[in-house]
Amino acid sequence: MESEKQKGAPLPTIRRLPSYLRVLRRMQEQGREFISSTQMAEELKLEAIQIRKDLAVTGVEGKCRVGYQVPDLIDAIESFLGWDNLTDAFLVGAGSLGTALIGYQGFEHRGLNIVAAFDTDPYKIGRVIHGKDVFPLDKLPDLARRMHIHMAVITTPAAAAQAVADLLVSADIRAIWNFAPTKIHVPESVVVQNEDLSAGLAVLSVRLAEVLNRSESLEQEA
Amino acid sequence: MESEKQKGAPLPTIRRLPSYLRVLRRMQEQGREFISSTQMAEELKLEAIQIRKDLAVTGVEGKCRVGYQVPDLIDAIESFLGWDNLTDAFLVGAGSLGTALIGYQGFEHRGLNIVAAFDTDPYKIGRVIHGKDVFPLDKLPDLARRMHIHMAVITTPAAAAQAVADLLVSADIRAIWNFAPTKIHVPESVVVQNEDLSAGLAVLSVRLAEVLNRSESLEQEA
């Protein structure tokens, strides 16, 4: 079954699929009909064999000598990710990051539709951000049920995140995309994706120190 | 030597260190002197043994029966990540995401100091965002050299990112934190950290489909 296949897909594979989708969409705009794993590998600085392995989870088969049919592959990846249908979502925390995410056009092509924002700040409540209303947080459970929303984005400060998560769980939200810099605890039936920006910054910091050290020692040698 | 140790640290370990730091700082605020790997594991829903392995890269040693000394560990992680000194950085692309990052207070505790922003949009140039000037992009190379900046954040649209990266490389920038949803190509001597938000969204989408399927089949059984 398809659902089993999806469940079995390695996490790193799932994380790479959106980058394949970006390349494919660019190819489609250019009117390209086929693309090989070799060409995608070049573009993304990955190994061709890794791309073929990844694409295998979608079920599409490439053609020898020509590669994969671009529109087929786009459809297959979108369907695998569930991005062929928009999922409505609420956003909690209408600060600067929340505002940025509400305004991000790209989510339309990534299956996400932020329909409203919530905050506790009286100054923000009632405002309209990028066309979306900001409601008081305590209206969320009622609205979530009436609008059949089961996805939410948290862009609050860390201190507020757990209480917000609890409220979301009580409102039958099933998936939380958490940008607050803290780990939130939820029941097993709810999925959380923690987006920890400082993890990436940590990697960058360590690698910058490495290249700076390297060029310093080169200077000393010279 | 320390630099060798850092080079050898596994990437997943480096990515987890900031979350340890957050827990430790909260402990310090509460006046806690020691914390064990077991306690941190509970907090972060990780395995204690993994935390001990991770912390080993910083060189700190825990004490049997009590765990790690909180202030020591904070210092060690900060120093390992190079977060004990602020690195000045430029930000390119003063859109909504750029604005959010400029305003994010947390970078002060993560070794990053965004000192100025750059854009090509005449409407944005000359404005001040969260206290930081927005300069025309073509002034960047000159300013980077005069201010000895070697880190930059890209928050432009995908279409502009590669040209911006080329400009940054020509301005002797050595580390790039790229939020534009595209892979940028730079020489080996420059490090790039791509922050691909859609990767996280992909994982969330697939896992949401799984839990929804699961609850559906439970309903059918009932």
Next chain:
DNA sequence: TAGATTGTTAATCGATTAACAATC
């Protein structure tokens, strides 16, 4: 002492990479 904890060494697990047959 007993028991909680650390840190090392070894085993397991999972992802990436390599080798290669099959295909057009």
Next chain:
DNA sequence: TAGATTGTTAATCGATTAACAATC
């Protein structure tokens, strides 16, 4: 056909986890 490409099967690599001795 020759050659480029896919996709399978096996090997390698690296990270996580388990087992356990050492410590206080």
